[in-house]
Amino acid sequence: MIKELDYTQARKICDKEFIKCTATDDLEPLLDIIGQDRAVKALQFGLDIKEEGFNLYVAGMPGTGKKTAIVNFLGHRAKDMPVPPDWCYVYNFEDGQKPNALQLPAGMGSQLVADMARFIEEMKKALKASFESDDYASRREETLKGFEETKQELMKELNQKAQDAGFVIQRSKIGMVIIPVINGQLINEEQFSILPQTIREEIQDRRKALSDEMRTAFRQFRDIDREAEAAVEKFNKEVASFAMDALLDSLNDKYGEVEECKLYLGAVRNDILDNLGAILGAQKPTENPLAAMMGGGTPDPTRRYKVNLVVDNSKLEGAPVIMELNPGHDRVFGTTEKEARFGALVTDYTMIRSGSAHMANGGYLILPVEDLAKSPGTYEALKRTLLNKKLEIEELAARMGYVSTRSLRPEPIPFDCKVIIVGDGRYYYMLYQGDPEFKKIFKVKAEFDNTMARSQENVAQYAQFMCTLVNKEGLKHLEQTGIASIVEYSSRLAADQDKLSTQFDKVSDIIREANYYAESNGGEYITADHVRQAIEAKVYRSNMIEEKLGEMIERGSILVDTEGSKVGQLNGLAVMGIGDHMFGKPSRITASIGLGKSGIIDIEKQADMGGPTHTKGVHILTGFLTDRYAKEHPLSLTARLVFEQSYSGVDGDSASSTETYAMMSALSGVPIKQSFAVTGSVNQRGQVQAIGGVNHKIEGFFDLCKFRGLSGDHGVMIPESNVKNLMLREDVVEAVKEGMFHIYPVGTIDEGIEVLTGVGAGEPDDEGNYPEGSVNKLVQDRLDQMAELMKPKKSNDDE
Incomplete structure (x- = not known):
């Protein structure tokens, strides 16, 4: 008989003795990056090595505190580094x-x-x-x-020469003119014209010489x-x-x-x-x-x-650490501003403005990859800067050929800076595969894990993180039960009893919300009750659709049985995510069989509502039936599997064990208890494998049973390998403790079918025969019978 899960295994409690303080105000603020040994070693290597191209890409899930942790980490290093020079244009x-x-x-x-x-x-x-x-x-x-x-003396000599030659030099509107003098009288043009030819020629010769x-x-x-x-x-x-x-x-x-x-x-x-x-x-x-x-x-x-x-x-005290959260081209690499003068845009060197790359020169520049990818031209400019080791201020429009007018070309500045790109790991692989230059200039990858071990040392550092947060934001400190509740909440986020989540943004939000309830209730410290209030309120704000679906089940719009027994019918469990809220949704899974050669038909696939992973699970189910029951006769059946009343598509293989049980029940005729729900994937050897979202799935079925009234017969069956992932709500744990709700971890299909039907699965003897009355025997007999019926009948002539 399969042993039921003990309530102590349903949630790993953080004992007070595990926390070496009475409250977070006893602690020193956290200065180091916690639970990220691999990332810290990569960071230290990438920052210490001075050769070209060893800039860093820091990868990890959003919300793991990468940016804040890196800024703090670099800040401690930078303060011991020399202050870089000023730059002027x-x-x-x-x-x-x-x-x-x-x-x-x-x-x-x-x-x-x-x-x-x-x-x-x-x-x-x-x-x-x-x-x-x-x-x-x-x-x-x-x-x-x-x-x-000197000029006057020259002019005097010239006037004397003119006088000696019989002329006077006078200034006019068109310059200096030479006027002839005869008998002491100035001669005008009219008088000159009536002089005898010989005299006029003589005067002209003297005028030319003058x-x-x-x-x-x-x-x-x-x-x-x-x-x-x-x-x-x-x-x-x-x-x-x-x-x-x-x-x-x-x-x-x-x-x-x-x-x-x-x-x-x-x-x-x-x-x-x-x-x-x-x-x-x-x-x-x-x-x-x-x-x-x-x-x-x-x-x-x-x-x-x-x-x-x-x-x-x-x-500055030490080297600069600059995090540019809006890495537009001009914000990173600077620009030359312009001003309007009589309808024209003009600029000069006094309008040159630096970017964050200039500010970080001689230190560290941190850029978020998601925003970097959205900013035209910034990534290409960053590569040029790192490859050329020069900071150039250039208008993006001019670089792209949109502007043909002449603009300033400031002298480039030598660039000596470690660049750290921070972002999702997917961007790293996209850049690594798609950009040959990326791997030349970002040679170090520091990867932040989304979980860390729930060791006593890490729990102590987690408490220090809480201390840092409340000190920074002026929140109330957490007393011992509050710290323990946050640790347990972190393990639930990690979906692992032996892990803590590094999604510090979510943990921080719960602390902030718990602080609100502590202040509202006049508490001196944040306690476990305040944390519980914050978690429940957070769920309530987001679970309207979950409640609507539960209401539809209760009113019979969606059919889910939680009492009695049915052949070929079982409650499966799925996880739905709406925004930041995830919840488990029970669904009826049914199997029908008949004579034929079509094998198992996935109705979800036929209706184009089944995803590839779900289809793979159905094929594995076919492989399981073939491996176990079709060694002497081929499978001679047409069977159909379906998630009843699913209208939004189905994917994942976590229901493949549930579908297997429904198929075995339909073939054997042995009814399945409807007070159970099942999750888990299966392989072709009949082993039940771990799935995701186990806590949400269990709680989804528990809430339905609780609403209808727990009878002591309700429960769920999960893969044995998922026990370590259980961090169930306290009310579920209490129901398990009181024997009103049951959790059965199973390792094989045979173990599971026995729990669901109360009938032994049966082990084959040396000749491969199953015991009479066992589920496997009933399934084998039915398939053999169907194979016999599908054989071609002999005609009278053959007889």
Whole structure:
């Protein structure tokens, strides 16, 4: 006789003695990743190795706390690492479309920004004061005086030559003109035209000679003007240098040890000296206030001396740990912003904005793979960055060819960062198989398990996790019974008595909800009662469809018997999932048989409502019957199996043992107790195999029987290998304890049929014959009889 399951096996209780504290406020917060030894070792390896391509993919089910655990794990490592440098973008005086990247020790970037802003203002004031001073005016005049005197002397000589030649040089609207003089009188064109031909020719010859002299003189004037301009420019540069060199010297003293910064400050000085006129002119009030207000006025020439700080690590302690939850291309790799000026979009290096990859440079960058996959261009840019070891700020539209206009091309920044992609394991295998470059740059896989051993050490760490959560969120602490209840709830999530779930999001939600009830009841701590209230309320909020289905069964709309005995009919158990709620649903399974050669027909399959796994289970059932009963005669039957009143499709093989029992009952004629429900798959040797959702299945049938009234005859039959998965509700355990509900674990079909019918299955003797009256004997006899009936009858001629 099969032994019934003891109530102590239906749920593994967490004893108080197993918890080494009276409440979570006795504990220290959790600092380590718990129950993930494999993942931790992979993380440590991937983070320690410095060779190329050893970035990490952290895989695991959603809700296992991967992201939070990794951020904390990396945070502890990062605090002992050096702080990476600041990065700035500055104007490139050789090519304004290619801003230069400037690297500075951490904290100096923000100082340079402020110092350069102050320098610009002080420089403009100093230049204005110098160039508007009386001393400058007098010295400039002195500089020009010699050139003016030279020009005057040249002009005097030219006028004397003109006078000697009988001409006067006068200035007109079109330039300098030569006018003839006769007898002390200026001759106009009309008077000139009536002179005798010989005199006119003589005057023209003298005018031509004087014109050549004038051209020579004017060339000399231009040379003198250029020399004067060069002298003034040199003088202006000397004045400007004197005005601003003291300001630049202080900057060089502070930043001169950074070679790139020293070169940049030198370039700034040269550019100021080359653009003094624009700088001084820009300080005058604009002639068009409306244009200035709308951003269309004359640009400030000193704007390009500003420093654009894109990475500021001044407040960091150690290396950065950046988790980008919205990994759009621009958010990760930066962009150049634009502003509208009179209908046109313009940009410059001061509008360059960094991305999270810049912020993480020198440390760690964490990216969720699901969001990464949804963001156009981000994954490809990430691969380029890792392969080239350079961070490039490039407009995605330009990269994809959507924009043909010229845009900024900032100098790339060296990229030294460990990238950690976090996500479902399915994405890992898709990328590994579908992208040849993926395996070159993400060589380390750290896989988070969704369960961990329910050891005393892990239970202690689980309690520390609870302590961390309540401290972080300001919840009430859990006392000992509350901790034990959460441990048991975790084992139920894991569907294993010897495991704890690592789906910390679900565990955390129950603690939060239990805290609500503790506060509502005025409790000092969260207790087992509060946890129980939270679990029951969570189920109640989501189980309306479950209740509706139960109501339909009770009202007879869905037929399920829980009393009496029937031939070829048995209660099967299925699991349904509606959103976050799963529940067990009893269903009637029936078998019908008749003569024929069609074998076992799966009605669900015939109606296109059966899934492949369910169809496989039916074929295995055929294999079982053939192996056991058709060694001397072929199976000569047509049988049909069906889940009665199933309208949404059936899949899975967890009902294959139930279908086997229904078939054996139909063949043997032995009735099956309808007070039982059955779950379990079967193999061709008649062994009953483990299935999923065993707790929900048992509870689904228990709730129906409880509603109708437990008689002490009700129960379920499960695979023996599923006993370790039992974490049943407390009311089910109590009913088992009181003998009002029964659970039978079985290992074979023979054990199960005996429980369901009360008739022995029967073991074959040495000749393969089963005992009289046994179920196997009755099935064998019926199949032999059917095979005999299906033999062709002999005709009279044959006799």
